[in-house]
Amino acid sequence: MLGGTSEARALVEALASRADLAPSVSLAGRTRNPLPYPAPTRIGGFGGAQGLADHLRAEGIDLMVDATHPFAAIMSMNAVEAARLADVPLLALARPAWTPKPGDDWQEEPSLPAALAGLGAAPRRVFAALGRNEVRALEAAPQHHYLIRSVDPVEPPLAVPDAGYILDRGPFILEAEINLFKSHGIEVVLAKNSGGTASAAKLAAARALGLKVVLVARPPRPDVEPAASLSEALAWIDARLIDARLHARSASARRGV
Numbered sequence: 001m002l003g004g005t006s007e008a009r010a011l012v013e014a015l016a017s018r019a020d021l022a023p024s025v026s027l028a029g030r031t032r033n034p035l036p037y038p039a040p041t042r043i044g045g046f047g048g049a050q051g052l053a054d055h056l057r058a059e060g061i062d063l064m065v066d067a068t069h070p071f072a073a074i075m076s077m078n079a080v081e082a083a084r085l086a087d088v089p090l091l092a093l094a095r096p097a098w099t100p101k102p103g104d105d106w107q108e109e110p111s112l113p114a115a116l117a118g119l120g121a122a123p124r125r126v127f128a129a130l131g132r133n134e135v136r137a138l139e140a141a142p143q144h145h146y147l148i149r150s151v152d153p154v155e156p157p158l159a160v161p162d163a164g165y166i167l168d169r170g171p172f173i174l175e176a177e178i179n180l181f182k183s184h185g186i187e188v189v190l191a192k193n194s195g196g197t198a199s200a201a202k203l204a205a206a207r208a209l210g211l212k213v214v215l216v217a218r219p220p221r222p223d224v225e226p227a228a229s230l231s232e233a234l235a236w237i238d239a240r241l242i243d244a245r246l247h248a249r250s251a252s253a254r255r256g257v
């Protein structure tokens with residue numbers, strides 16, 4: 001399991017107690033104290049697709065699930081190539097993107113710089129939920145007041161005159177998001193279109209308060225068999241296990257075992 005998302009953890013939790021499977025997880029190591037998974041977990045890059053393919057072979061991995069974040073595009077491309085090199089079936093657990101509902105004031109931009117431009121030239125009070133990797137891009141639009149939420153501290157702080165920081169990790173709830181935005185006088189929510197439920201409350205809070213939302217659109221993902229839910233992923237895994245057992249049984253029969 002290529003992890004790093006709440007969906008990855010939920011899938012490993014669903015698999016961990018099964019006697020017919022031995023799930024293991026890989027994390028990039030971006031978060032200092034990741035929540036533990038109930039399965040052996042390795043941390044750090046593989047050194048590209050070839051490194052991941054070597055890992056698949058060395059560990060005798062039979063199935064791979066790419067349950068990384070929709071914005072982890074490099075890892076997902078590497079997973080496709082590694083699956084091909086090591087001949088391991090690959091599933092992408094791809095949560096659907098968020099779509100606007102009645103009452104939403106959304107603007108979706110193809111990149112973070114374009115989303116920043118979408119905030120406009122006049123200073124606004126912006127809630128930014130971007131993660132540490134991308135947040136430094138905000139320095140290109142220093143006229144805004146930023147309230148930045150991340151799992152780990154943004155170090156060093158951004159080189160902008162007016163920024164506040166909150167350390168927190170999802171799942172987030174609607175009432176708390178509404179109170180947060182009200183107490184900080186937030187006018188605009190800036191985020192990636194990550195999809196999923198863990199961090200969707202900020203969008204519902206923006207809707208409730210009539211705030212503008214500027215979203216960064218998802219990067220293109222490789223063409224991999226997708227599962228949009230936990231149950232679809234479990235069904236895919238079970239189908240592959242049945243295939244593998246039938247294959248082993250017919251091989252034994254051919255050998256007369």
Ligand SMILES: NC(=O)c1ccc[n+]([C@@H]2O[C@H](COP(=O)([O-])OP(=O)(O)OC[C@H]3O[C@@H](n4cnc5c(N)ncnc54)[C@H](OP(=O)(O)O)[C@@H]3O)[C@@H](O)[C@H]2O)c1
Pocket residue numbers: 002003004005026027028029030043044045046047048049051052067068069071072073074075076078131133192
């Ligand atoms: N991007 C986001 O917005 C976001 C948000 C929440 C969680 N995450 C999680 O954070 C991790 C990194 O995301 P990213 O956007 O930085 O990825 P990325 O840009 O697609 O990947 C960059 C490199 O990081 C390593 N890597 C990424 N995910 C890995 C994993 N699960 N296990 C081992 N190595 C991994 C790989 O290094 P090598 O080439 O050396 O193998 C990969 O080439 C992922 O696990 C993702 O699920 C990302």
